[in-house]
Amino acid sequence: MRRPSPPLFLARSGYRRRRLHDAARLVPVFGAFLIFLPILWSPGETPEPDTARDGLYLFGVWAGLIGAAALLAPGLRRSTGPDAETELTPDPTSGDPN
Amino acid sequence: MPFNVLVLSCLIYVAFLFAVAFMAERRSSRGMQGFLRSPLIYTLSLSIYCTAWTFYGAVGYAARSGLEFVTIYLGPTLVFVGWWWVLRKLVRIGRQQRVTSIADLISARFGKSNFLGAIVTIIAVVASTPYIALQLQSVTLAFSVFASGTSEGWHLPDQAATGVWVAAGLALFTILFGTRNLDANEQHHGIVMAIAVEAVVKLVALLAVGIFVVWGLADGPADMMARIEASPLAEWDLQPGRWTGLIFLSAAAVICLPRMFQVMVVENADEAQLARASWAFPAYLFAMSLFIVPIAVVGLERLPAGANPDMFLLTLPLSEGQGGLAMLAFLGGFSSATSMVIVETIALATMLSNHVVMPVLLRLRPTSAKRGDLRWLVLLARRLCIGAVLALGYAYFRMSGGSEALAAIGLIAFAGMAQVLPAMLGGIYWRGATKTGAATGLIVGSVVWVYALFLPSFGPGAVMSVEVFAQGPFGLIWLRPQALFGVTGMDPLIHAVFWSLTLNTAAFLIGSLLTFPDPVERMQGAAFVNAFDDEPRTGPLGWTRGEAEPEALLIMAQRILGDEAALSFFEVEAAAQGKQGYLPDPTPDFVASLERRLAGAVGAATAHAMISQLFGRSTVTVEDLLAVANETAQIMEYSARLENQQEELSRNARQLRDVNEKLTQLSVQKDSFLAQISHELRTPMTSIRAFSEIMTDSDLTPAQLAAYGRIIHEEAIRLTRLLDDLLDLTVLENGSVPLNLDVAHLGQMIDRALAASCHVRPGRSFDIQRNTGTEAVFLKTDADRLVQVFINLMSNARKYCDARDPVLRIVTRQKGGKVLIDFIDNGSGIPKDSQAVIFEKFARLSNDSPSGGAGLGLAICRELMANLGGTLTYLPGQRGAAFRITLPLRLEKPETAGAA
Numbered sequence: 001m002r003r004p005s006p007p008l009f010l011a012r013s014g015y016r017r018r019r020l021h022d023a024a025r026l027v028p029v030f031g032a033f034l035i036f037l038p039i040l041w042s043p044g045e046t047p048e049p050d051t052a053r054d055g056l057y058l059f060g061v062w063a064g065l066i067g068a069a070a071l072l073a074p075g076l077r078r079s080t081g082p083d084a085e086t087e088l089t090p091d092p093t094s095g096d097p098n
Numbered sequence: 099m100p101f102n103v104l105v106l107s108c109l110i111y112v113a114f115l116f117a118v119a120f121m122a123e124r125r126s127s128r129g130m131q132g133f134l135r136s137p138l139i140y141t142l143s144l145s146i147y148c149t150a151w152t153f154y155g156a157v158g159y160a161a162r163s164g165l166e167f168v169t170i171y172l173g174p175t176l177v178f179v180g181w182w183w184v185l186r187k188l189v190r191i192g193r194q195q196r197v198t199s200i201a202d203l204i205s206a207r208f209g210k211s212n213f214l215g216a217i218v219t220i221i222a223v224v225a226s227t228p229y230i231a232l233q234l235q236s237v238t239l240a241f242s243v244f245a246s247g248t249s250e251g252w253h254l255p256d257q258a259a260t261g262v263w264v265a266a267g268l269a270l271f272t273i274l275f276g277t278r279n280l281d282a283n284e285q286h287h288g289i290v291m292a293i294a295v296e297a298v299v300k301l302v303a304l305l306a307v308g309i310f311v312v313w314g315l316a317d318g319p320a321d322m323m324a325r326i327e328a329s330p331l332a333e334w335d336l337q338p339g340r341w342t343g344l345i346f347l348s349a350a351a352v353i354c355l356p357r358m359f360q361v362m363v364v365e366n367a368d369e370a371q372l373a374r375a376s377w378a379f380p381a382y383l384f385a386m387s388l389f390i391v392p393i394a395v396v397g398l399e400r401l402p403a404g405a406n407p408d409m410f411l412l413t414l415p416l417s418e419g420q421g422g423l424a425m426l427a428f429l430g431g432f433s434s435a436t437s438m439v440i441v442e443t444i445a446l447a448t449m450l451s452n453h454v455v456m457p458v459l460l461r462l463r464p465t466s467a468k469r470g471d472l473r474w475l476v477l478l479a480r481r482l483c484i485g486a487v488l489a490l491g492y493a494y495f496r497m498s499g500g501s502e503a504l505a506a507i508g509l510i511a512f513a514g515m516a517q518v519l520p521a522m523l524g525g526i527y528w529r530g531a532t533k534t535g536a537a538t539g540l541i542v543g544s545v546v547w548v549y550a551l552f553l554p555s556f557g558p559g560a561v562m563s564v565e566v567f568a569q570g571p572f573g574l575i576w577l578r579p580q581a582l583f584g585v586t587g588m589d590p591l592i593h594a595v596f597w598s599l600t601l602n603t604a605a606f607l608i609g610s611l612l613t614f615p616d617p618v619e620r621m622q623g624a625a626f627v628n629a630f631d632d633e634p635r636t637g638p639l640g641w642t643r644g645e646a647e648p649e650a651l652l653i654m655a656q657r658i659l660g661d662e663a664a665l666s667f668f669e670v671e672a673a674a675q676g677k678q679g680y681l682p683d684p685t686p687d688f689v690a691s692l693e694r695r696l697a698g699a700v701g702a703a704t705a706h707a708m709i710s711q712l713f714g715r716s717t718v719t720v721e722d723l724l725a726v727a728n729e730t731a732q733i734m735e736y737s738a739r740l741e742n743q744q745e746e747l748s749r750n751a752r753q754l755r756d757v758n759e760k761l762t763q764l765s766v767q768k769d770s771f772l773a774q775i776s777h778e779l780r781t782p783m784t785s786i787r788a789f790s791e792i793m794t795d796s797d798l799t800p801a802q803l804a805a806y807g808r809i810i811h812e813e814a815i816r817l818t819r820l821l822d823d824l825l826d827l828t829v830l831e832n833g834s835v836p837l838n839l840d841v842a843h844l845g846q847m848i849d850r851a852l853a854a855s856c857h858v859r860p861g862r863s864f865d866i867q868r869n870t871g872t873e874a875v876f877l878k879t880d881a882d883r884l885v886q887v888f889i890n891l892m893s894n895a896r897k898y899c900d901a902r903d904p905v906l907r908i909v910t911r912q913k914g915g916k917v918l919i920d921f922i923d924n925g926s927g928i929p930k931d932s933q934a935v936i937f938e939k940f941a942r943l944s945n946d947s948p949s950g951g952a953g954l955g956l957a958i959c960r961e962l963m964a965n966l967g968g969t970l971t972y973l974p975g976q977r978g979a980a981f982r983i984t985l986p987l988r989l990e991k992p993e994t995a996g997a998a
Contacts, residue, residue, distance in 0.1 A: 021182060024182035025180070025183060027179045027180060028177070028179050028180025028183065029180075031175070032176055032345075035172050035176070035345065039338040041336075050332075051164055051327070051332040051333075052326040052332070054165055054336070055165055055326070058165065058172075059388070062168075062172070062175060062380070062384050063384065065176075065380065066179070066377050066380045066381045066384060068179065069179040069376045069377035069380065070381075073374060073377055074373075076182065076373050077369070077370045077373035
């Protein structure tokens with residue numbers, strides 16, 4: 001009794017789509033890292049006030065995140081639309097037999 | 099600015115919003131939803147995240163705590179740019195299950211449990227009431243700012259009266275557009291459109307004030323930077339605990355807040371909207387917070403020390419004499435407050451009516467599920483709930499006196515709703531999450547939240563006594579509300595968030611691990627966690643047993659969906675089943691889809707309960723679930739069997755094709771055999787006939803007569819021999835030849851054959867090479883038949899070997915109970931393409947052969963060898979014609995021989 005197994009390797013377009021999904025998952029991870037980075041700066045130790053520069057940094061990161069999301073969004077929209085082919089592998093969490 | 103103008107412009111603005119909402123409703127009812135469902139409107143409607151708290155409060159927050167205010171926006175930004183993780187799944191599930199609210203989502207996931215829905219509803223109401231009060235407060239506060247700051251001498255009407263008017267107006271608007279219809283999917287196009295307009299107004303207002311501050315009051319960005327460095331804000335230090343905690347809290351809130359869930363999941367039309375919002379909504383938040391710090395800094399610089407920083411957005415333009423700008427800012431704040439209250443009350447009213455009012459009603463009067471119009475009942479419940487929620491908010495506003503910092507209340511509401519997060523995320527990613535676990539987690543988390551954050555927020559001595567704050571209840575020092583378990587060094591808010599969510603998650607996980615889910619729960623768990631699978635495998639499972647009259651179902655559906663909607667739904671379903679009319683068969687598929695449709699109106703739990711009442715039994719059992727598993731296994735087995743059968747069929751077909759080909763070949767062979775044999779018989783007959791005709795002439799000499807007679811005789815012999823051969827062959831082919839089995843010496847048999855074949859072309863001297871040593875073998879076989887084969891092979895060699903000095907090698911070997919005898923000559927051999935046909939009947943390689951045999955020799959030999967249990971094959975690659983005989987050392991008599 002054999003079940004057709006999903007293909008092990010994908011064609012170029014499918015491969016790119018997978019990596020696009022990976023990128024979409026990574027954006028918030030990088031974003032969180034950059035946003036939490038100021039915690040390590042210990043601003044209290046420097047004598048001169050740096051609130052303005054902190055603000056510039058945070059707004060810069062913010063704009064970067066928006067830009068990254070805007071770059072990814074069109075590709076992701078295509079692969080999540082109603083006519084897009086379904087994903088070849090289920091979510092890793094869905095294999096849990098109950 | 100006269101107060102009347104302010105009120106008038108407010109009224110005009112509200113009338114404009116009514117008009118927008120009305121137009122949108124009309125467009126949508128005409129089916130022109132293109133623009134209404136665009137990603138732009140969706141993104142703008144998400145902006146209800148920015149309430150009056152954001153609008154006014156963020157400036158105050160920045161004035162008090164510097165850059166910390168951005169945490170409230172950074173959390174949602176991370177959630178939205180990471181929409182592929184959570185939001186996508188939430189939206190997909192929301193559409194698949196026709197979720198009507200966050201309480202409905204939790205209730206549907208955990209076995210359509212109304213208990214859980216009610217818990218989430220209560221948490222939401224408790225957490226949102228102060229939040230709604232906050233909005234009312236901000237509007238009245240804004241009114242009072244205009245009153246106190248002017249010199250025209252008009253007096254501010256009673257704050258409470260303003261609050262009542264605002265609350266009543268909002269209730270009216272919400273009831274008009276929020277409970278217009280009991281639409282499936284709970285989508286409210288009019289309200290969403292009005293909110294989108296308000297989103298634009300508040301963004302424009304905030305940007306206008308910001309630009310005025312940066313370029314009007316300060317000299318552009320560079321000057322602004324210098325002012326920020328010089329202001330008290332520059333003293334701000336980032337507190338790691340609050341920074342992390344608030345970002346996490348706001349990220350949780352943007353998913354869990356009832357109003358956010360309403361616009362994000364319930365009002366969502368497709369995932370393309372979400373893709374656009376993933377960057378557009380963070381961009382909106384970015385724009386909203388860009389000028390907060392400049393406004394706070396300039397406000398602190400220019401306004402008197404005692405001024406409320408929460409109102410800088412209004413007081414700053416007013417003090418600079420910019421009445422119009424202040425008016426715009428006021429409208430912006432008004433928009434923020436109203437849009438939030440409208441959506442929040444709709445969400446709460448939906449939850450209250452679906453999870454509290456309707457279940458109680460069905461419990462009290464079970465028959466009402468079967469008769470009476472439920473539609474107006476549900477709508478009435480919603481309307482009453484909207485009124486009740488606003489009344490609660492107003493009551494809280496009156497009670498609290500409305501002087502607290504705005505930001506604090508908002509964060510308390512965030513922390514309250516965040517209690518839903520573990521159950522929600524666990525529910526959509528973990529199939530092991532159970533109803534008991536979720537309920538335990540929710541209850542534990544919200545109790546800790548109430549005890550450690552909500553009650554203390556009223557201040558020491560208000561609800562909790564000062565002693566409890568200092569000593570803990572009953573002197574239990576480790577239970578002090580702001581230092582649970584002896585954890586003291588934490589900010590009170592972060593402390594409460596930390597403990598409530600930690601204990602909540604722990605209770606949820608442990609409760610889930612220790613309990614067993616009921617079947618509906620497991621079914622729903624699979625459907626939620628595997629939301630991206632092509633189609634739910636357990637979809638129609640729910641109503642496999644029990645039965646309901648289609649007519650009863652139709653009556654119930656009409657009472658919830660309305661006559662027309664229900665009829666058209668039933669008609670479509672009937673058509674899908676291939677039936678005419680309005681009554682489809684109550685198949686499990688149909689009932690499940692009807693349940694989903696009803697769930698879009700009254701929530702999963704209520705819809706489930708109502709259909710259950712018609713069916714008169716609970717829906718699924720563990721056996722049903724296992725049966726589905728078995729069914730799946732059976733289907734797979736069945737398909738595997740089909741596959742095997744198909745393989746076998748194609749194998750058979752191939753065999754049949756081969757056999758057919760062989761038969762065709764045999765038919766051709768038979769035809770050519772008949773043609774051949776007629777030809778072979780005809781040649782001697784022709785000469786016999788010719789000579790016998792001549793002999794009938796009388797004038798022949800006796801010598802001639804004798805000569806002709808001899809010719810006739812020879813031809814007759816030839817005919818006889820041919821017929822003998824044919825007969826022989828037939829007998830051999832039938833395998834019915836009698837064998838005289840005896841022990842014989844191989845060498846002697848070869849001697850006999852050599853002697854017998856000498857008369858063929860006796861003129862040629864043949865060099866026979868043989869090894870008599872290896873030939874000294876005794877075989878049990880039919881010696882005469884074997885010798886016949888030898889003679890044939892040797893005669894062939896004598897006849898056809900074209901070498902000048904012909905040599906015949908006879909090589910004998912034994913191999914595994916068999917004897918191999920090779921006859922190899924040194925002639926030119928047999929051409930490769932002829933090797934296949936030499937064993938066929940009448941196969942003669944050349945017609946000019948001197949002996950003119952019939953071409954049956956080798957065919958007979960092969961058949962003889964087959965009868966002797968051996969084979970005769972042509973041995974290629976010996977630089978001459980070579981034949982190999984293989985035969986067993988001991989031939990046992992076949993069973994058939996005895997019977998024959």
